[in-house]
Amino acid sequence: MRIVVIVKYVPDATGDRHFADDLTVDRDDVDGLLCELDEYAVEQALQISENSDDDVEITVLTVGPEDAKDALRKALSMGADKAIHVEDDDLHGTDAIGTSLVLAKAIEKAGFDLVVSGMASTDGTAGIVPALVAERLGVPQVTLLSEVSVEDGTVKGRRDGDAASEQLQASLPAVVSVTDQSGEARYPSFKGIMAAKKKPVESWDLSDLEIDAEEVGLAGAWTKVESAAERPARTAGTIVKDEGEGGKQLAAFLASQKFI
């Protein structure tokens, strides 16, 4: 079985994230890392492999700038077998629709039975790339799973929605996304980190995927950010120390704001 895990390299959420002059996410001045939510995808791929009687090959795939190699290394050190990095200057500013095109082409070129992704990227947070990739590949989407298993060419999982918890099932090939409820991701072991250094990382550009530069990047994006403004800092509030009357003081505040 060939599993492709799609992972994103994102600016650190605890750092000072901001926009570049062209209103794209600034990826130069902020430290980046493997999206924490995609670690869960790598983990589930590893578990599917460990629970399988077949030979499983796990490829991690990212579309991103040069530094995105760090994200691939991390996934390799967790235990993935090989990596593919799609990198091209013309990709700068690509939106979710464009990203899904590049991912789908790369996944097809790599060959796959199962695609595993995270629930959302921590910078974009849209959570739509897995559905878009499934649409493009023309295979079932089995998304937002908090539990997943693969047996006899069928993927099963549990999706905890707002109104109900659903059991889902689809035949491979398929696209799966997993949530942060699917189980803690493992830490890379020392051995894993050393082994990762020898694992193959292939680099592909747009011409390798037969994608025109006009289809992607800022110019090819189907959405346009017109302005970005830092949210004004909240005006400093009143802070009181509880000396026995804290609850009453708070009630008085809520009453003054007409909440009571």
Next chain:
Amino acid sequence: MAEVLVYVDHVDGAVRKPTLELLTLARRIGEPVAVALGNGAADTAAALAEHGAVKVLTHEASEYADYLVVPKVDALQAAVAAVSPAAVLVPSSAEGKEIAARLALRIGSGIITDAVDLEAGDEGPVATQSVFAASFTTKSRISRGTPVITVKPNSAAVEAAPAAGSVEDLAVTFSEAATGTKVTGRTPRESTGRPELTEAAIVVSGGRGVNGAENFAIIEALADSLGAAVGASRAAVDAGWYPHTNQVGQTGKSVSPQLYIANGISGAIQHRAGMQTSKTIVAVNKDAEAPIFDLVDYGVVGDLFDVVPQLTQEINAING
């Protein structure tokens, strides 16, 4: 006037509040035409008409409940073909975003997710989004195709605006992909009797400081005194003290109520991502240095086991 398609989120015909908010926003751009699918679809018409839907396109079929996402995309695509709308608005639930994304790709349009406001513009609707854990506000529009926009709950007021709301059957032919992912079982969530977290006007949350599942009774009592929904931080959820469906934050629900009360929550960036756009923020925390205090309109530095019960008692006394 141009028509705007609004995807209806309903449970057996009962329209959920975020859809009514979408009708308010849709009226800023054109005439709302609602699309209601699945069991009870036609029963949505009265509520939709009352809030401005000129037409309600309905289609009932077992596929909507038996298979994931794609049947709904097929139907919405059929509605777009039938109406040629100026825009398509979908509530920003996890499923809503997936439906909208696949629709956008199929009709060759751009997509904007998680808008918190929407205005008409010269070159099409302009959506406001709140990004990077709500530290930035962006304005965007769609530069290609029919704008497809998903909108977060609590982004607009529900307004009465009576319109015809005439019900019409939508003709839908399901694609081959529609039956790809089967729903083999469904366990409905049990109702707590409290308001829906994302729709509530007031949210009362508890974090690691609540220190145990049994202690959440204190948080619930405060919530009930205010008619509020109950939220929890991931630390409280991971500890098994409260269900994941109540988690507020990046990987939980994003809420934007009139009032948010954080109890025993430090205010980590991932938590803030889900509550920072609340109108009024209040916190109770025993650590004066907790980052949540940077956000508050009113904060009490103190032990929540003293402050919260006193507050609840006071509210109940005032309310008589």
